Amino acid sequence: MTTIEVIVPVLSDGHYINGTRYGDEGVKAFAGGRHGSIGSAFLDSGIAEGLQSLVKGKRVLDVGCGVGDWCCLAAQYGAKSVDGFDIQPEMVELAKQATSHLDMVHIQVGDAGDMPYDDDSFDVAISLFVTCNLSPEVYAKHFEELQRVLVPGGKAVLLLPTNWSHSKLYTRFDADPAIVEDEIAEILETVPINPTTAQITEAFKNANDILITCFAMDQNGKLFHVKNVSQLTNGQPIWRKTEVMLFPNFFYSDQSDIVHLLTTSFHIDHIDNYCTEERRLTYNNKRPAIPLNREYVAHPPALVYYVSKS
Ligand SMILES: C[S@@+](CC[C@H](N)C(=O)[O-])C[C@H]1O[C@@H](n2cnc3c(N)ncnc32)[C@H](O)[C@@H]1O
Missing domain, CATH: 3.40.50.150 (Vaccinia Virus protein VP39)
Structure with a gap:
């Protein structure tokens, strides 16, 4: 195992x-x-x-x-x-x-x-x-x-x-992914170090063009947008932003x-x-x-x- x-x-x-x-x-x-x-x-x-x-x-x-x-x-x-x-x-x-x-x-x-x-x-x-x-x-x-x-x-x-669910940015149908990426980068700058789930939820509450994307915290407690599963370790706490809510999850x-x-x-x-x-x-x-x-x-x-x- x-x-x-x-x-x-x-x-x-x-x-x-x-x-x-x-x-x-x-x-x-x-x-x-x-x-x-x-x-x-x-x-x-x-x-x-x-x-x-x-x-x-x-x-x-x-x-x-x-x-x-x-x-x-x-x-x-x-x-x-x-x-x-x-x-x-x-x-x-x-x-x-x-x-x-x-x-x-x-x-x-x-x-x-x-x-x-x-x-x-x-x-x-x-x-x-x-x-x-x-x-x-x-x-x-x-x-x-x-x-x-x-x-x-x-x-x-x-x-x-799938691993794609941790590395792809799924946006709403008519949204431009490059613009949504920029929006995410801007919002990330406002998220405090070692954020709580509630704080991340609040920061992304108006990011309605995101259908699914994934965030994790680096060693310094800074939240980052996951682009590749090699940035993650099995069992690592992550957050999955969906259109319904921000889910606290674990990566496998x-x-x-x-x-x-x-x-x-x-x-x-x-x-x-x-x-x-x-x-x-x-x-x-x-x-x-x-x-x-x-x-x-x-x-x-x-x-x-x-x-x-x-
Ligand atoms: C995304 S929800 C899915 C719920 C349901 N299967 C569905 O599809 O509607 C994940 C569920 O797993 C539950 N969960 C988390 N850890 C668990 C555990 N150790 N044992 C049982 N349920 C757990 C959560 O409380 C949550 O309700």
Whole structure:
């Protein structure tokens, strides 16, 4: 197994020893994005299609369930039972509210590095947009725990960020990336040394042309715009600015994700690049205010891995 090196202290107002915390405002922003038109367009964009055939009649686990949208979807697709857990109690509260009408859904607080379930409890596990939220203490254990709680032959679906999501500047469709780069450089000059997540959020709150980009802190505590993953070390705290909110995240290269899947005896059945031209157009039709650009299609920010426990 690869060693995860950490070059900056893990704790900040967004990076905790066992994962990320978004804070009250962040959880509200996340819930707004997930339940709103951006989130629902995203839920429809191909990941949902892949899930539909997998979950029918199955015992499903949703790791890092957030506000419970995938739990609802799995229930709607005929799962026999759905268990969801998340480290942030505020998320769990919202997920419980969102699923309160569904008897087969159970939500609780839990840690991806120490899942609150017996061995061989689930037929299918999903872990979507989660690994980049796990601290180095939890990251490798998440893959081991997924393996443990699945039955032999059980399936897992993981959405894992690509290295492009840490090095590309995705802008809104009609924005000039060079102008957005200049805007970012100007804003960075205003960010204090050793900034908090709240301070970075505030600094970039009007940078609406950014769809996704990534920031990290250098050894002197200065925030910089990541242009190449060689500027980052596995396990390093980062911040991902999206149109919905600024996410405190941790960097893991896409190669590290694959190594951890394979060393925990998963077989990779299929990898879905859900950012096809057709999906971009479908997605854009649902959210004309901030359409996705071609960069997003050419360099998808995440891939969906369909794997089986060997
Ligand atoms: C980007 S959100 C994704 C939520 C959900 N999977 C979705 O797609 O809507 C990442 C989630 O991971 C959760 N998380 C972070 N560290 C965790 C940990 N150690 N165990 C469980 N969940 C964790 C966060 O609280 C957050 O809700």
